[in-house]
Amino acid sequence: MSGTAKQLLGEIEGFLAQFDITPSKFGVAAVNDGHLVAKLRKGSSVTLKTADRVRAYMASQRRAAPSQIACRATVPAAYRVLLIIGGGIAAYKCLDLIRRLRERGIAVRAVMTRAAQQFVTPLSVGALSNDRVFTELFDLDDEREIGHIRLSREADVIVVAPATADLLAKMAGGHADDLASSVLMATNKPVLVAPAMNPRMWLHPATRRNVAQLAADGIAFVGPNVGEMAERGEAGLGRMGEVPELIDAIASLLSSSAGASVSAKPLAGRHVLITSGPTQEAIDPVRYIANRSSGKQGSAIAVEAAALGARVTLVSGPTRLSDPAGVEVVHIESAREMLEAVRNALPADVAIFAAAVADWRVATQSDQKIKKSPGKNAPRLALVENPDILKAIAAERSGRRPGLVIGFAAETQNVIEFAQKKRKAKGADWIVANDVSPETGIMGGDRNAVHIISEEGVESWPELDKAEVARRLMARVASRFADARAEPA
Numbered sequence: 001m002s003g004t005a006k007q008l009l010g011e012i013e014g015f016l017a018q019f020d021i022t023p024s025k026f027g028v029a030a031v032n033d034g035h036l037v038a039k040l041r042k043g044s045s046v047t048l049k050t051a052d053r054v055r056a057y058m059a060s061q062r063r064a065a066p067s068q069i070a071c072r073a074t075v076p077a078a079y080r081v082l083l084i085i086g087g088g089i090a091a092y093k094c095l096d097l098i099r100r101l102r103e104r105g106i107a108v109r110a111v112m113t114r115a116a117q118q119f120v121t122p123l124s125v126g127a128l129s130n131d132r133v134f135t136e137l138f139d140l141d142d143e144r145e146i147g148h149i150r151l152s153r154e155a156d157v158i159v160v161a162p163a164t165a166d167l168l169a170k171m172a173g174g175h176a177d178d179l180a181s182s183v184l185m186a187t188n189k190p191v192l193v194a195p196a197m198n199p200r201m202w203l204h205p206a207t208r209r210n211v212a213q214l215a216a217d218g219i220a221f222v223g224p225n226v227g228e229m230a231e232r233g234e235a236g237l238g239r240m241g242e243v244p245e246l247i248d249a250i251a252s253l254l255s256s257s258a259g260a261s262v263s264a265k266p267l268a269g270r271h272v273l274i275t276s277g278p279t280q281e282a283i284d285p286v287r288y289i290a291n292r293s294s295g296k297q298g299s300a301i302a303v304e305a306a307a308l309g310a311r312v313t314l315v316s317g318p319t320r321l322s323d324p325a326g327v328e329v330v331h332i333e334s335a336r337e338m339l340e341a342v343r344n345a346l347p348a349d350v351a352i353f354a355a356a357v358a359d360w361r362v363a364t365q366s367d368q369k370i371k372k373s374p375g376k377n378a379p380r381l382a383l384v385e386n387p388d389i390l391k392a393i394a395a396e397r398s399g400r401r402p403g404l405v406i407g408f409a410a411e412t413q414n415v416i417e418f419a420q421k422k423r424k425a426k427g428a429d430w431i432v433a434n435d436v437s438p439e440t441g442i443m444g445g446d447r448n449a450v451h452i453i454s455e456e457g458v459e460s461w462p463e464l465d466k467a468e469v470a471r472r473l474m475a476r477v478a479s480r481f482a483d484a485r486a487e488p489a
């Protein structure tokens with residue numbers, strides 16, 4: 001693989017992590033080649049002309065989306081992680097790690113070894129951490145402004161990921177011949193290492209000795225895991241821990257060192273109430289009015305809220321989904337039953353109304369199956385309006401009204417405009433708006449493209465898995481509570 005291709009791939013990986021688009025969509029949008037990223041990852045070369053076009057595309061997208069970057073930059077940083085990135089293939093995972101930590105309000109400053117810069121670029125790391133990236137020990141500016149001693153002390157925790165065999169050896173031996181190892185020698189803060197290497201390197205007696213020494217020195221470890229290696233056909237113990245595992249380990253180290261409870265479970269002690277799925281409005285004992293909602297989005301939000309530590313009540317209309325683990329599910333059929341179940345579940349800190357509630361029901365439900373009378377006129381169904389659950393709960397008196405009321409708006413035209421009006425008319429705090437025109441495949445599908453409408457404005461997210469929409473939405477909810485430091489309901 002040429003140097004140009006390697007550097008370009010690092011920049012692309014940073015861009016993908018920052019904007020969350022799939023590699024094939026990126027390739028198509030940048031140079032009309034859906035396999036571009038896959039080919040680069042396999043080690044193919046690239047012409048300078050293609051590299052220029054890809055870079056121009058990334059620059060234009062970054063210019064077009066300043067609000068997305070600014071929004072992340074404003075998250076208050078309660079804790080600081082100094083991330084030392086070592087020279088292994090798993091360095092690309094650090095881009096996602098930085099993003100996930102920052103979503104939790106944790107500031108990240110990065111130090112990269114020389115070898116690490118062969119795998120990801122300081123440009124990508126800096127774009128995601130929104131901070132300068134430090135690479136050189138003998139950089140006069142760094143020494144005057146910050147210096148390796150200050151760098152090592154200003155963080156709450158130091159994380160080494162990927163921790164190469166070489167970095168582990170240096171740490172165990174007390175070396176200090178570059179910025180990363182000097183910082184590690186100078187620090188008085190807890191250190192967490194995430195080893196990543198070929199299984200033979202991990203099992204080598206030298207690495208065994210170094211790991212035992214570091215554990216005796218009080219260094220914390222996360223991973224490695226068993227799994228496939230980047231080298232074809234190699235598998236075993238040596239794969240770096242996944243990002244959620246690293247976040248859990250960092251959070252627990254922060255909690256014990258900072259003496260405060262930190263962010264792996266930022267919604268602990270909160271009650272999150274979610275509605276989901278369609279409602280069924282009976283016409284007679286066998287027929288009903290319904291809609292195409294699958295309940296997938298509401299269910300994914302419930303899973304995510306529970307993962308962030310919340311007590312979750314999911315009021316769900318009839319779906320084909322199984323009940324999510326760790327969530328209290330109340331099964332209902334009609335809109336009126338849904339409203340009653342929601343009221344019974346109050347108080348809540350957050351209420352998220354993702355259900356597709358039928359707007360109307362038949363005025364008079366027949367007790368008996370309505371008989372077909374061949375040759376005669378078909379029966380006419382008179383409809384009456386169903387209760388407006390979102391509006392009713394948003395209008396609850398203070399103390400009963402959830403601190404954050406979030407509605408969903410499914411539209412087939414003028415999505416943002418209608419949703420902005422809906423937010424005001426219903427008294428909701430946020431509206432999650434999506435386009436459910438049949439060609440989008442959103443209703444019943446696995447993906448969603450939403451706009452978050454709040455008092456502060458509109459934030460448009462790219463098309464994402466419904467699970468990813470749920471994850472981002474709940475991260476936004478968690479950071480809102482972290483900002484407000486509101487009392488639990």
Ligand SMILES: Cc1cc2nc3c(=O)[nH]c(=O)nc-3n(C[C@H](O)[C@H](O)[C@H](O)COP(=O)(O)O)c2cc1C
Binds near residue numbers: 087115197201
């Ligand atoms: C393609 C490639 C992949 C590598 N992957 C790893 C790895 O996953 N783990 C590791 O310990 N070393 C790996 N190495 C070797 C390190 O890059 C090398 O030991 C380097 O000196 C580590 O520098 P650092 O510890 O200062 O980052 C790899 C080398 C190459 C060329």
